[in-house]
Amino acid sequence: MIYNDAKQSFEITASTKRKITTGIQFSTQDIDTARLIFTLTKDREPLPLSAVSGKLVMFMADGSRFIKNVEIVDPVGGVAQYVLTSDEIKHYGTVNAELNLYYANNQALSVHKFSFNIDRALVDTDIAPIAEYYIDDFEALIAKVNELYDEAIATMEELRQKFSDLENIETKTGAQEKADAAEANAKAYTDVHANNKTIHITADERTTWNAKETTTGSQSKADKALGDAKAYTDTHANRTDNPHEVTKAQIGLANVEDIKQASFTDFQAHNYNQVRHISADERTAWNAKETTDGAQAKADKALTDAKAYTDTKVGQLTRTWTTIPLINGAVTDTTVPLRYRTKNGGDELQINGGFKSAFGTIIATGLPKVKYPTEFLVATVGTYGYLRMDYRVNGDLYLAGGTVNSETGISKISVNITIPLT
Incomplete structure (x- = not known):
């Protein structure tokens, strides 16, 4: 392939963010040959691009806008390139552009703003390009459309709620009618309740009923109630089966273990058990029974086992090619x-x-x-x-x-x- 190359070297520093006016001039006849080559450095060393995707933003003189992916040519040497398409090269005039880098860890970096020119060739004097808008990252466009859709739905719901509130506003005439109806219903209920002889009693009825309970009868009932209460209390107090299901935690004994303690007799019997316990003389005699040859044999076996285990692990760390x-x-x-x-x-x-x-x-x-x-x-x-x-x-x-x-x-x-x- 033959290209009309325009090379640009960009140093990544905060002090070089100003727009660069280049001497680059392509022609509308540079179809699929107008190539921008970017050499990127930071601290005068090549900028690594192995985990980077690049975007070239171009604002054409006629209002067209393009956002395109650049090709990473040399990820180690920091070289990227972009070849203008046959549609893009038709938009003659000054092009304002910007190169942006997007890293895999969600970091982004604006490299440089720059401009170049596309000259209209004589053979293309009749060209009248239509304004275009193109975004390489279609997923970002979908996200923006969804965002606008969600905002429209939220606005419609808000308007619907407001119209619903307007429909519920009470007029003066309606409010008066409801008040009159409530007053009439309340008066009717009050009259019915006041004349209900089932739930109301007269003063004479109250006097008659109060006189029916004699002093003797009241005392008898009080004595019986006291006797019943005392009997229930005595019975409850003598229960030993924890009727209220009190737990250890409720009385501050949550950390106390439920261990059955041996009686003093059992403890004495265990203390003097000569089958389970050994004397100091027996311990000394048994310890002396280990010979030098036996100890050496055990040591040799332990060494052999350790060497075999080590050899196995070393073989697991790095196997042969x-x-x-x-x-x-x-x-x-x-x-x-x-x-x-x-x-x-x-x-x-x-x-x-x-x-x-x-x-x-x-x-x-x-x-x-x-x-x-x-x-x-x-x-x-x-x-x-x-x-x-x-x-x-x-x-x-x-x-x-x-x-x-x-x-x-x-x-x-x-x-x-x-x-x-x-």
């Missing part, structure tokens, strides 16, 4: 063949060596399975560029491809990666 059988036309390097081994007790897998293969190919299968797939970059030997490989959960090793100056110029693809197995 195993050459990976390649498939689908992939060829291993003769000097350092593609190989693997487990590390750190079998928790990690290390892959090392070189090979050659066509892009978009499974080069090996049957390797140790992993919990999560891993995607990583590998280096090319013989030509400039970088490639991406995938280690899949089923143990397949896949060469996806990437960007290189010459695919046929690759003499070897070099791998050195450590992958977690769990």
Whole structure:
């Protein structure tokens, strides 16, 4: 491919955020060849771009706006590029642009604002471009539409509530009618209640009923009630079965264990039991029965067991290299063949060596399975560029491809990666 390149070097500092007016001038006839190349540095060192996605924002002279993904050409050397499309190059005039970087850890970085010019070629004097708006990140556009939809729904609900409140407003005439009806109902209820002889008594009836209880009868009832209460109290006081279910915690004994204590007789019998207990002389005699030869034999066995355990653990930490059988036309390097081994007790897998293969190919299968797939970059030997490989959960090793100056110029693809197995 042939490109009309415009190279820009941007140093990432807070003091260089001012807009840069460049001398870049493309033509409306630079169709799919107008390429912007950005070399990014920080503290005069290349800015790493391996975990970055870049966005180029362009405001065209006719009001069109484009937000596009840039291509990361060299993630180690801090190089990115963008080729204007055939639609974008038609919007002639001064273009105000800005390069932004978005990191995988949710950090974002505004690199520089700059401007360049698109000259209208003589053959394109009849061009009348229509204003366009294009956003590469369609998910962000969907989120914005959903946000506007939610706001519209909330506003409609608020208006509906207000109209509902208006419908419930009481007029003066309606309120008076309700008050008159309530007053009439209250008067009718009061009249009925006042004349109800079932629930009301007269003064004469009250006097007659009060006179029916004699002093003797009242005393008899009081004596009986006192006797019943005393009998119930005595019976309850003599109960020993914890009728109220009082717990240890309620009386401050939550930490006291329910342990049955031995009687003094049982304790004395245990104290003088010569079968269960030994004397000082017996202890001394038994301790002397361990011979020097017996002790040495035990020590030798312990040493042998410890050495075997240590050798086992060392073998688990770093196992020997195993050459990976390649498939689908992939060829291993003769000097350092593609190989693997487990590390750190079998928790990690290390892959090392070189090979050659066509892009978009499974080069090996049957390797140790992993919990999560891993995607990583590998280096090319013989030509400039970088490639991406995938280690899949089923143990397949896949060469996806990437960007290189010459695919046929690759003499070897070099791998050195450590992958977690769990």
